[in-house]
Amino acid sequence: VTTNYLIMPYLINSMEPTVAQGYLLMDSVTDIWISAEKTFSKKKNTSQCYEIRKKLGDTKQKEMSVFQYYSILKGLWHELDYYGPLIAINPVDVVTFQEWQDNHRLFDFLAGLNVEFEPIRAQILITKPLPSLEDAFSSIQPEDTRRPAMALPAPQERSALYSDSTNANVAFRDKTSGAQARPMSVCDYCGKERHTRDRCWKLHGRPGDKKKSQHSLFTTDNSAIVTPHAGQSS
Structure with a gap:
């Protein structure tokens, strides 16, 4: 009984609030676990696989760091492996599929990177054989860390510099035009x-x-x- 009271809040708090509502009045941890397993652990869920693939296609680096972007993709790939596992009988098929899958996940990762990584992206794509996803990430991560240290002043600073320059030009123009208007x-x-x-x-x-x-x-x-x-x- 004591164990139930300790673990039940942990399980319920780990759920989305809307999902947790359906488990608040259950009597034991076992009941919660079995019910959740029956509801959400259906493998070969085609609709779920489609949603994950759609998220993968929509995920781009944008304002994220390379590490944050890579971590999100890894989470989606793990979900995809869970809901749509490959069941192969021939070991050769398993190796071939794994190589195909690794290459396509590398393509997904490279395609979503920001444009400033184009040179290193092109270099990776012409490498024979293609590097693993982990090796590609390891080669790009240092570049992402280095860039902020060499970045231009922040937009606000550049705006202030531009404003000061503009004001100086206006003052000079007013001064000279005033002299001409005497x-x-x-x-x-x-x-x-x-x-x-x-x-x-x-x-x-x-x-x-x-x-x-x-x-x-x-x-x-x-x-x-x-x-x-x-x-x-x-």
């Missing part, structure tokens, strides 16, 4: 653009024109040229 300088002496009165050649003369430069000394910002009257005493 009002054009206009000389209030000659009326021409791109210079002011203090740099007007018409007023001050070109650089090196001494005569014009001396003439400009007698001008002011708002007055005409002033010349002394002839004969005026000092």
Whole structure:
């Protein structure tokens, strides 16, 4: 009785909640075990084999590590072996089938790997004879472990770098466009653009024109040229 009370919770808790509901009121571990065996241990279950094969076809590495992906496939293959075992009489048939099955499971594993493993996948497929599934996994696993250490910065970091660069470009563009948008300088002496009165050649003369430069000394910002009257005493 004590053993029943110890083992029954373990068996029930190991089941899916919806399945466990049907075993909660049973009297002994033996009753639970026999009932579960009759319900779920039917070998040669064609529908179950189909579902497992479908899961195998849909299983891809994606965001998983190679180890996680490989472990999921191994679990599905074990289920498939249980529900659809081969019963062969001729030992030669057993060896031939086992070789065929091993190759196809290797193909399943390689087909679901991410694209970054394409070079090593191609290398495995041209190997004669094909390596075992375990050997293929052993050759790919170190590459999967090495890649994170050599990966580019995380997407958030790259986004931040891109944002900083973009903001700097915008600031520079705004600064330069702002400089171009300043009002054009206009000389209030000659009326021409791109210079002011203090740099007007018409007023001050070109650089090196001494005569014009001396003439400009007698001008002011708002007055005409002033010349002394002839004969005026000092």
